[in-house]
């Protein structure tokens with residue numbers, strides 16, 4: 008059998024074979040396959056049965072897919088899983104291998120995963136929102152379980168034995184009496200014709216319970232780890248094609264500036280042979296080296312005239328957002344009603360715009376063929392980017408293929424196709440492949456930001472220190488984790504969108520960070536008002552549940568009650584907790600303040616995190632560590648500063664991100680709760696970091712900083 | 724890596740340069756003034772050395788020049804003529820991983836892995852200077868290397884493990 012026979016052929020016949028013929032001489036076929044994330048040779052035709060089977064909602068669970076769209080059995084014993092998720096460091100590749108291997112009952116080594124090639128894999132939705140673990144992993148497991156059950160049934164029929172006598176172990180069933188074995192590779196040929204493989208994966212097959220997990224629950228390393236440490240792995244920015252040109256794009260001097268005129272010929276005068284493109288407001292060049300492209304662009308930019316509009320500055324941004332709300336800010340509905348509140352309290356919290364700063368900036372390589380457009384790019388949203396590219400370039404989506412090699416960091420910042428569109432426009436004009444690799448400055452200024460936030464909180468306490476009402480309005484940043492998890496009398500939580508002057512989008516944990524910063528800071532402020540310890544105050548409002556469990560656990564491990572009694576000058580302890588997307592976190596920190604330099608140093612972080620049954624402990628731990636440490640940046644330093652639409656700190660030397668020397672003593676406890684479904688862990692661990700620091704700072708200095716980043720030298 | 728900046732806009736004549744990279748003589752014909760990083764990545768197809776900032780702030784482009792670490796984004800091609808350059812592609816000898824590479828694998832010391840080549844070469848350079856670095860020395864030395872996935876604890880563990888491996892083997 009040829010593996011391609013698995014997929015019904017349709018009109019389009021772009022085969023991988025043809026691609027290899029074109030592949031750059033520096034890239035042998037094996038390497039190229041590794042870029043695609045699969046270590047076996049296989050080929051397949053273009054348009055796909057699962058495109059039709061996909062639910063229109065693009066919900067991402069890929070539930071009604073035919074089995075053959077998910078899995079391929081190789082006669083050589085290899086097994087390939089097709090999945091629309093991407094790998095950018097969060098560990099999806101290993102996790103999907105584990106999910107498939109677990110239910111197939113095969114060793115992880117023989118499972119290969121082909122990720123995020125829109126011509127070959129199903130649309131599993133965007134890789135965001137911690138949805139791979141709760142949605143995609145079960146979908147893969149169901150497909151793998153279906154293949155396993157099919158193997159048993161096929162063997163039973165073949166041998167004329169009772170199904171109950173057969174069990175799949177180590178990739179095969181054994182005959183109950185004779186010395187015979189029937190494995191996935193033996194069945195590969197049959198899978199091609201068997202209608203079971205063309206039918207939707209059943210949803211009711213039993214999946215292995217966590218207590219019986221063999222491969223899941225283990226710490227499987229990233230499958231392409233060796234290529235990474237040897238520098239062989241090709242990230243999107245590393246891809247090369249024969250005849251490749253490098254692109255550079257003319258950027259406005261400020262947000263909102265419009266191009267009035269430009270002398271396009273200036274580029275070719277500076278660099279003979281350069282390709283210059285203007286399509287509406289898009290102006291770009293492509294040349295044989297990026298140095299030439301930059302030189303040509305600089306010549307062209309020198310001739311550009313711009314019309315600028317008035318733009319706000321970061322100094323006044325919070326007033327601006329409050330003015331620019333898209334709907335009226337709802338008033339506190341409880342004020343009149345709760346005249347019995349003994350204490351009324353209100354405060355406003357503010358958060359700056361921040362950038363994601365993935366270490367690999369946006370990169371995309373575009374190539375046009377007779378069949379259409381292929382774009383290799385680093386994005387968390389392969390199918391969304393395909394649609395975006397199709398719209399921008401005027402093509403039907405079937406003629407656009409997006410391939411996502413594992414890339415250098417996303418953090419919610421790479422959902423859009425801008426670099427791909429730029430590369431495609433340039434490649435179309437240049438009639439050759441073009442790579443767009445954004446500079447760090449471009450990434451700082453032209454990638455979207457995590458939204459700034461203005462959050463108003465009002466609350467009333469009764470005589471016993473209980474929250475009678477809770478009114479919470481988030482302006483601009485979003486609704487993630489908007490509602491309070493605490494048992495309060497009455498609660499009214501709203502998100503009011505605003506016209507953000509900066510382009511904004513998602514970020515690790517979305518607005519859950521902003522909402523937790525405000526809520527958990529407020530809880531400490533209210534505790535002080537009630538004259539209660541912040542831990543006790545929270546516990547009173549958390550009678551039972553998973554959040555209470557992590558909070559109690561972190562307090563115990565940090566020795567909260569003992570330590571807060573041992574006050575030292577300039578040293579503070581803080582705690583915060585929270586929940587989002589089915590996972591629960593509680594954090595304690597110790598911070599030290601240097602009053603002379605106004606520097607805040609986080610010396611210790613203890614965090615307890617719980618996201619149900621743990622799928623891959625090492626990877627989860629890495630995600631939690633990464634969240635905590637990444638979270639130090641926006642908590643303490645990160646803030647995009649801009650004056651009249653011009654970013655003034657858009658370089659790594661002016662925008663401080665966490666480094667080795669910022670590393671606190673770190674203690675992380677993962678609570679494994681096999682009785683709960685597995686939730687993702689790459690986001691929620693970030694949310695309690697900043698408020699815990701703000702609370703520690705307030706405790707040590709008496710100063711409540713209601714702003715992120717938390718800075719002692721700034722007016723709060 | 725496009726970027727708007729005031730650069731020489733006059734026509735530049737390409738020159739030939741003889742470079743010594745990973746023990747091999749490589750000759751490139753290019754305009755002067757280009758960074759070693761771009762020449763490695765664009766002319767020599769050595770893409771293991773990464774671009775992260777272009778201003779010496781992130782360490783993604785770390786290479787060894789005569790055994791000392793250097794930021795390839797800050798060196799011009801002329802500056803390294805005749806110098807011995809080691810990139811991540813040349814670190815494993817005959818398919819045998821360097822102990823620092825082994826240690827990074829053993830500790831799973833990366834998430835996206837984009838900083839990894841620079842981290843590994845920085846650590847190798849550290850061991851050239853200090854075979855037994857203290858914790859504080861490691862942190863100080865590595866502070867110019869940014870990991871945005873913030874895998875710092877694991878990277879530190881990998882470096883400690885590598886130090887141990889090197890001690891045992893010497």
Ligand code: FES
Pocket residue numbers: 773774775776777778779780781782783784785794795796797
């Ligand atoms: S790219 Fe050279 S230090 Fe960042």
Ligand code: FES
Pocket residue numbers: 096366415416833834835836837838839869870871872873874
């Ligand atoms: S592993 Fe992603 S930047 Fe270090």
